[in-house]
Amino acid sequence: MATLEQSTTGSSTASSQEADGVRRRDFLNIAAVSFAGVGGVAVLVPLVTQMSPSADVLAMASVEVDISAVQPGQAIKAMWRKQPVFIRNLTPQEIQAANSVPVSQLRDPETLADRTKPGHLNWLINIGVCTHLGCVPLGVGEGENRGEYGGYFCPCHGSHYDTAARIRKGPAPTNLVVPDYEFLSDTSIRIG
C-alpha cells in the first residue's frame, strides 16, 4: 500500500490531482468515514425511538366518561393514559370562591373560565398529578384533606390547590393541568 501510494504521488497524474487541492485517497477516506458515520447515526434512530410510548399506549389516549351521577360538591377519578383525572362538579360557593381571587395574585394566573368550557363553568376537569413531582393530590374522596384553599392538597410536599385547582401554596410551580377534553353531551365527556 505504502509503496503504491508513493509511486502514484510521484507520477504526473498525482501532481495534477494535488493541484486542485484534493488527493484521491483523502477523498475516499472522508467519503468512507462519512458514509459509515451517517449510517451509524441512522441506526441510532430506532434505538432511541423504541423508548417512546408505543402504539398501544398511544391508542389508550382518549376515554369517554359519563358524569351524570356526579352531584354538585362531588368529584370522581377517571383513568386516562394511566393517570388519574379529577372530574369535579363545583358548587356555586366554590365557583364564587374561585372567581373572587384577583388573578394577579396567583403564581400561575388563570381564571376559572380559562380552566373550564364555556357554559360548563361548574365542571372542573384536571389531571390528578401534582405539578411538583407527580404525586396524586387528595381531595376527590369524601372526607379527604382538601387543603387550606378548599380544592386539592398534595400530601407529598404540601402543595395546596384552590377550588379552581390553581396552585396557591407549596412547592408546585403550576396549576393542576387541564387535559384536552370535550363535552359530547351535558352528561358525557371525552378526554384526550
Next chain:
Amino acid sequence: MSFSWARPYEPKHPLARWIDERLPLPRLVYGAVGGGYPVPRNLNYWWNFGVLAGVFLTIQIITGIVLAMHYYASADGAFNSVEHIMRNVNAGWFLRYAHANGASFFFIATYIHIFRGIYYGSYKAPRELVWMLGLVIYLLMMATAFMGYVLPWGQMSYWGAQVITGFFSAFPLVGEPVRVWLLGGFAPDQATLTRFFSLHYLLPFVIAAVVVLHIWALHIPGSNNPTGVDVKEERDTLPFHPFYTAKDGWFAGLMLLLFALVLYYAPNALGHADNYIPANPLATPAHIVPEWYFWPFYAILRAFTVDFIIPAKLWGVLAMFASILLLFFLPWLDKSPVRSGSYRPVFRTFFWILVFDIVLLGWAGGRAATPTVVAVSQIASAYYFVHFLIILPLISKYERPLPLPNSISDSVLHGEEREAAPAGIPPRTTTVAE
C-alpha cells in the same frame, strides 16, 4: 506501572510458564493484586472499604443473576413474582434479602470509601482520574439502585419512579418529552418496568468495567496512605499479597458477619413497609421517601421552596445534580499540596463539620417535609455548597499545615527493637532491622 522494586512474576511450574508465554493472565493478576504490587505499609482500616465495596458488588451481581431467574418483569406479575420468591422459591427469601440489604451495605462501604478519600486527600494529583472514575461508579450505582428499587412494583417502587422521572419535567421545553421518553408512557407502566429491568441487569456489569478502570488508574501511582506522603523506597511498602489480601480478607469476614446479622435479624430495617403494598397509580402513599442512601440528595431537592428567576422545582433539581457534579471539581477546589487531613488542622475540623452536615441532610431527607425539616434542609444544603465552593478554597490558601514526616517508614518505624519483626514473633537478632 508500580515501583521499581515490585517483584516480577516468576512462574516455577512448566505449565505456568507455558501459559504465561501465551496468555499472561496470571502475570496480570500477580502484578495487580498479588505479590507483585507494592502497597504503602501504613494503610489503616479506612483503606479496607474499597475492597469491601468490590465484595458487595460481587454479592449484588451473583444474587441478582439468581433472582432474575425467578423474577417476572410485568406490571401485573412483578409484585407477585417477588412474593413467590419470598415464599415458594427454595432459599428465595435469603437471596432477596441478601440482594436488598446488599445494596445498602454496598452504599455504606462506598460512602465510607468516599469520605476516606476526602479526608486523606486521595483525590489530589496524581490521583484525580481515580477520584473521578470513582464518582462515575457512584453515579452508576445510584442509577442501578433506583431502577432496582422500582422492580418489585410496590407502592414505593411506583411512586419513587414517578417522582424521580418527574425531576426531568422540571426542565423547560425538553423536560416533559424527555420524561415521557424515559417512561415509555405518560406514567410508569409496563414499558417502564421492562426497560428498568433490562438496564438494572446491564449497569452492574458497566460498574464492574469502570471499577477495572478505577483500579487501573489507581495502580499507576499506587495507593495513597494516611500520611499522604509519597512512597520513596522499598521499606515504605509491603507486597499486596499476602499482607493486604490477609487484612482485606479478615475485614471482609468481619463485615459479612455484620451483614449476616442484619440479613437474619432485621432484614426489613432498611426498607420501607409501603413497598409491600402493590403499586396503585391512583393513590399516593402519604409520605414518599427514597431509600436511605438517597436521603441527603432528597433533602437538597426539597430545600428550594421559593421561585427565584426560575421555578423552585428547577432549582431543587439543579442543586441536587450540582451537589454531585461539584465533587468532580474537588481536585481543583482544594489546592493545598498536603494531602492528608491528619496534617491539616483547619481542614480536619471542617471535614468533620461537613460529615455532620451530610448526616443532617440525610436526617432531613428521610422525614416528612414539615417547616422545621425544610428549614434544616435549607441551612444544611447551603452549608454543603459553601463548604466546597468557599471554605475549602480558602482553607487551602491560608491554612498552615503541620510538619510532614520524611517518609512513610519514618512515620511508623521509630527504631525500636520490637518493630524489627511482626507482632508476636521475637526479632531474629538483637541488631535493629533496617
